[in-house]
Amino acid sequence: LAKTTQPISMDSYEGQEVNITCSHNNIATNDYITWYQQFPSQGPRFIIQGYKTKVTNEVASLFIPADRKSSTLSLPRVSLSDTAVYYCLVGMFSGGYNKLIFGAGTRLAVHP
């Protein structure tokens, strides 16, 4: 199973760009990279997913280098409401099912 490594915590200030990097050295050919966000007392919420190069949606961008051994979630101009735990996941497609392995996540604190 591909495992991921992320920083335990990060701090930022309102209006700044935040980049959270995740390493996944054992990623397999069929694996996609997915990021989730979790607020206290809520379930994780899907943010973005990618396979290679760059993916952008209305809330974030995901950068994946050619070797796919790492990925970077970029949050532009963060606000206080972006304070949350962010999880990087690499899914292992096996037996027709995508098994997602959650790590401990990165706790992002955005300050005024």
Added chain:
Amino acid sequence: DAGITQSPRHKVTETGTPVTLRCHQTENHRYMYWYRQDPGHGLRLIHYSYGVKDTDKGEVSDGYSVSRSKTEDFLLTLESATSSQTSVYFCAISTGTGGGTDTQYFGPGTRLTVL
């Protein structure tokens, strides 16, 4: 919340008693999952289901059983609860075919305390 509800939302029970948590979806999705979340561990998969009466174990399945008698309901049972099973339990559904691009949507969680 993608039409996912969990019941109960909070429960306190005693060691040795059986406990059943229910996950209900209104989306008619094939795949459903149970996770537990503990400080420092992120979310860990307990069991998952890929169809009615089709279930399999996740990474922390010991002490838990599941059942899925209809598409919309996925039940998690602790046959004899222990204090180590005190945790927050999340149910999730996935929107795709279970493949590499699958996206999971999570319920609001159930906080279980075993005394």
